[in-house]
Amino acid sequence: MLTTSRRDLILSAAVAGAALGLDKSLAIAAPARGQKTPDPAKGFFRYKIGDAECTGVYDGIWEKAHDPACFSNATVAEIKQALADAGLTTAFVPIPITVFVIKLHGKLVLCDAGGGNQVQAFNPESVFVSGKMMANMRAAGIDPKKIETILISHFHPDHIFGLLEKKTNAPVFPNAEIIVPAAEYKWWTDPSLITRLPTGRRPLARRIQTAIPNWKNVLPVEGEDEVVPGIRFVSAPGHTPGHTAFHVSSGNEQLMISSDAAYVPALCAAHPGWHGVFDQNAVAAETSRRKLLDRVIADKMMICGSHFPWPGLGKIARDGAGYALTVHTS
Numbered sequence: 156m157l158t159t160s161r162r163d164l165i166l167s168a169a170v171a172g173a174a175l176g177l178d179k180s181l182a183i184a185a186p187a188r189g190q191k192t193p194d195p196a197k198g199f200f201r202y203k204i205g206d207a208e209c210t211g212v213y214d215g216i217w218e219k220a221h222d223p224a225c226f227s228n229a230t231v232a233e234i235k236q237a238l239a240d241a242g243l244t245t246a247f248v249p250i251p252i253t254v255f256v257i258k259l260h261g262k263l264v265l266c267d268a269g270g271g272n273q274v275q276a277f278n279p280e281s282v283f284v285s286g287k288m289m290a291n292m293r294a295a296g297i298d299p300k301k302i303e304t305i306l307i308s309h310f311h312p313d314h315i316f317g318l319l320e321k322k323t324n325a326p327v328f329p330n331a332e333i334i335v336p337a338a339e340y341k342w343w344t345d346p347s348l349i350t351r352l353p354t355g356r357r358p359l360a361r362r363i364q365t366a367i368p369n370w371k372n373v374l375p376v377e378g379e380d381e382v383v384p385g386i387r388f389v390s391a392p393g394h395t396p397g398h399t400a401f402h403v404s405s406g407n408e409q410l411m412i413s414s415d416a417a418y419v420p421a422l423c424a425a426h427p428g429w430h431g432v433f434d435q436n437a438v439a440a441e442t443s444r445r446k447l448l449d450r451v452i453a454d455k456m457m458i459c460g461s462h463f464p465w466p467g468l469g470k471i472a473r474d475g476a477g478y479a480l481t482v483h484t485s
């Protein structure tokens with residue numbers, strides 16, 4: 156199928172770029188341009204959900220060049236219109252990366268780990284900056300060594316490379332318990348996966364398989380368990396086979412950390428039926444996206460996401476055939 160092969164091609168390109176340093180033969184393009192989006196003046200944003208102290212921590216931004224293959228059923232003109240409708244630049248697709256630290260019941264929990272300054276845009280017209288999480292965490296008064304638990308939504312580079320030292324793959328958080336969705340873990344660590352993947356996607360799987368199964372502090376969890384007191388896994392497959400959101404509940408308040416279920420809300424929440432190349436199974440991703448957003452609206456939760464406009468927190472409402480995010484301003 157043309158759509159699938161195009162998607163694989165794009166994913167191959169992105170993942171090949173993401174895995175630089177491990178497979179130099181694929182390290183074709185370095186970003187030719189500088190970052191256009193200024194970093195936030197303050198790289199962290201703190202708020203309360205009941206008794207939970209939540210901190211959005213800025214990790215970087217992917218300024219993604221426009222690409223007609225970005226969505227199988229939306230044109231670049233439609234993408235630009237959707238960005239303009241949300242008041243965003245139309246020069247590129249702005250994809251900020253935010254991770255979240257939740258302090259609840261005396262436990263310090265990091266939700267995803269950012270790109271660790273190891274994700275590179277494959278397209279020379281794009282810019283990919285990551286790895287600012289550590290400095291911004293310290294600026295927020297959070298000692299990374301005190302992180303006890305890390306929840307991982309899925310194994311894409313911009314969510315897990317922050318767990319791995321750049322050259323050695325040594326664990327950045329050797330003393331934290333890393334809780335991952337079992338479906339995601341099984342898919343990526345299956346040795347037979349490598350040969351089933353398109354060539355360009357293999358370095359990511361190899362890196363995962365080389366490092367993560369050897370770590371003693373990784374705990375795969377099935378289903379929608381309460382993985383730490385007050386935080387529950389929410390299965391939202393499609394973006395990847397085990398893609399997972401995190402539900403925070405304290406008192407009468409709730410927060411849905413939606414991970415990549417609606418990655419750029421200006422595009423994927425406003426147009427939930429758009430099928431993106433970064434969704435491995437776009438039909439399943441759309442089903443998960445609608446289910447998650449409908450739940451957030453029905454239960455009057457706050458919502459945040461890994462690639463929401465900084466500071467990453469907002470409220471979602473129905474808007475015609477799609478959903479509209481009102482961003483919380485810092």
Ligand SMILES: [Zn+2]
Nearest residue numbers: 311313415461
């Ligand atoms: Zn992502």
